[in-house]
Amino acid sequence: xxxxxxxxxxxxxxxxxxxxxxxxxxxxxxxxxxxxxxxxxxxxxxxxxxxxxxxxxxxxxxxxxxxxxxxxxxxxxxxxxxxxxxxxxxxxxxxxxxxxxxxxxxxxxxxxxxxxxxxxxxxxxxxxxxxxxxxxxxxxxxxxxxxxxxxxxxxxxxxxxxxxxxxxxxxxxxxxxxxxxxxxxxxxxxxxxxxxxxxxxxxxxxxxxxxxxxxxxxxxxxxxxx
Amino acid sequence: xxxxxxxxxxxxxxxxxxxxxxxxxxxxxxxxxxxxxxxxxxxxxxxxxxxxxxxxxxxxxxxxxxxxxxxxxxxxxxxxxxxxxxxxxxxxxxxxxxxxxxxxxxxxxxxxxxxxxxxxxxxxxxxxxxxxxxxxxxxxxxxxxxxxxxxxxxxxxxxxxxxxxxxxxxxxxxxxxxxxxxxxxxxxxxxxxxxxxxxxxxxxxxxxxxxxxxxxxxxxxxxxxx
DNA sequence: CCAAAAGTGTTAGTGATACACCCATGT
DNA sequence: ACATGGGTGTATCACTAACACTTTTGG
Numbered sequence: 001x002x003x004x005x006x007x008x009x010x011x012x013x014x015x016x017x018x019x020x021x022x023x024x025x026x027x028x029x030x031x032x033x034x035x036x037x038x039x040x041x042x043x044x045x046x047x048x049x050x051x052x053x054x055x056x057x058x059x060x061x062x063x064x065x066x067x068x069x070x071x072x073x074x075x076x077x078x079x080x081x082x083x084x085x086x087x088x089x090x091x092x093x094x095x096x097x098x099x100x101x102x103x104x105x106x107x108x109x110x111x112x113x114x115x116x117x118x119x120x121x122x123x124x125x126x127x128x129x130x131x132x133x134x135x136x137x138x139x140x141x142x143x144x145x146x147x148x149x150x151x152x153x154x155x156x157x158x159x160x161x162x163x164x165x166x167x168x169x170x171x172x173x174x175x176x177x178x179x180x181x182x183x184x185x186x187x188x189x190x191x192x193x194x195x196x197x198x199x200x201x202x203x204x205x206x207x208x209x210x211x212x213x214x215x216x217x218x219x220x221x222x223x224x225x226x
Numbered sequence: 227x228x229x230x231x232x233x234x235x236x237x238x239x240x241x242x243x244x245x246x247x248x249x250x251x252x253x254x255x256x257x258x259x260x261x262x263x264x265x266x267x268x269x270x271x272x273x274x275x276x277x278x279x280x281x282x283x284x285x286x287x288x289x290x291x292x293x294x295x296x297x298x299x300x301x302x303x304x305x306x307x308x309x310x311x312x313x314x315x316x317x318x319x320x321x322x323x324x325x326x327x328x329x330x331x332x333x334x335x336x337x338x339x340x341x342x343x344x345x346x347x348x349x350x351x352x353x354x355x356x357x358x359x360x361x362x363x364x365x366x367x368x369x370x371x372x373x374x375x376x377x378x379x380x381x382x383x384x385x386x387x388x389x390x391x392x393x394x395x396x397x398x399x400x401x402x403x404x405x406x407x408x409x410x411x412x413x414x415x416x417x418x419x420x421x422x423x424x425x426x427x428x429x430x431x432x433x434x435x436x437x438x439x440x441x442x443x444x445x446x447x448x449x450x451x452x
Numbered sequence: 453c454c455a456a457a458a459g460t461g462t463t464a465g466t467g468a469t470a471c472a473c474c475c476a477t478g479t
Numbered sequence: 480a481c482a483t484g485g486g487t488g489t490a491t492c493a494c495t496a497a498c499a500c501t502t503t504t505g506g
Contacts, residue, residue: 048313203504204457430484462497463498475485
């Protein structure tokens with residue numbers, strides 16, 4: 001490996017969650033060179049006999065213990081010089097997850113595993129900071145016209161919890177009445193009979209996502225047309 | 227090359243133009259195996275010392291004679307079995323061009339070069355038909371909220387020509403008055419003093435794109451918010 | 453009865469859509 | 480004068496955005 005005149009392929013995973021009303025990303029502390037000791041995205045070399053997505057899931061599981069993520073491809077980056085080992089093309093995937101469902105564990109490649117707020121990232125290996133920012137931007141765009149938010153929530157959730165997810169990712173407050181009106185029109189949620197006690201206040205109704213149409217539920221308005 | 231246990235990287239180009247009010251894509255007839263004699267997207271192996279985009283531009287130029295395209299990355303595909311030579315990961319770029327600006331020429335790798343309507347594609351090598359369809363879908367989405375249409379037109383164009391580009395890509399007719407109203411609100415065009423004689427009728431005013439903000443000029447309406 | 457989050461409608465403004473006629477030119 | 484594409488405005492409808500009070504619970 002690492003010969004001159006060869007091109008290598010890696011996969012990297014950007015896994016997001018929400019903690020304390022802030023968008024967090026999962027990082028590992030590298031146990032090996034290059035960039036030993038720095039934080040980085042989970043990822044590694046593609047094996048010739050495995051699919052790209054499988055490789056991304058495998059690296060994520062091996063390095064962090066996280067399973068069953070929904071993956072989406074972000075983009076592929078291969079700038080000369082981005083990896084000191086040689087010419088490395090990396091295919092980047094991102095995913096969202098309810099961190100309550102996740103049990104982290106370290107591994108041989110990853111000395112440490114942890115969530116970091118995207119507003120307070122440590123010094124990162126490679127071009128991973130840029131990749132995280134691009135990835136966050138992508139989900140900010142995508143959350144407005146798809147259902148990806150459900151990945152960040154438990155199966156049953158309240159409308160306030162859902163709104164909070166949107167507010168966190170969009171980084172602004174939303175109007176409660178307008179939000180609920182919109183959610184209603186979309187017919188993407190099932191109203192459950194159960195409620196959730198949130199401490200000492202009025203119990204909130206629980207909802208669940210209808211999984212039939214996972215994309216394009218927030219119908220975009222057309223721009224130039226007529 | 228083509229050893230087992232290695233992963234190779236190629237780049238492919240999907241270049242679109244409009245001819246006879248139909249979206250066309252540039253294809254080459256393969257002079258070499260695999261799939262010799264079949265039509266395919268221009269593309270080839272990434273050299274270890276060149277950037278991905280440079281490689282895409284080089285292959286495009288070598289195989290078709292086309293220069294100076296604006297490239298955007300579509301996605302990366304690397305399914306096992308998609309290339310009979312071995313494990314090949316391909317990074318796909320797309321671009322739009324005014325075919326009047328293009329002078330096609332064949333090469334050693336490409337026995338023949340030609341534009342094909344996306345509604346009437348020949349039998350294609352690899353998974354290129356799927357790639358072309360995904361790429362067409364991408365520009366259909368993108369044309370509504372960005373300025374990519376200018377790439378398909380000469381520097382000076384009439385509003386009817388611009389509207390025709392939108393109608394072709396969206397595959398539906400647009401209302402002339404609403405279209406012109408929208409275009410006006412956007413402030414992306416410079417009205418020139420010149421006109422264009424279109425045969426024997428009233429001459430049409432010529433316009434040019436203002437190149438300052440190439441993206442996001444067709445401001446999207448927000449979906450879930452408030 | 454108090455604190456705190458849950459829940460609920462209306463109005464005004466802005467963008468989208470639908471629609472029909474006159475204008476300038478070459479023959 | 481006519482055939483052809485160029486060019487223009489208005490009215491309705493749909494979505495967005497702004498805004499405040501009542502309900503339910505535990506302490």
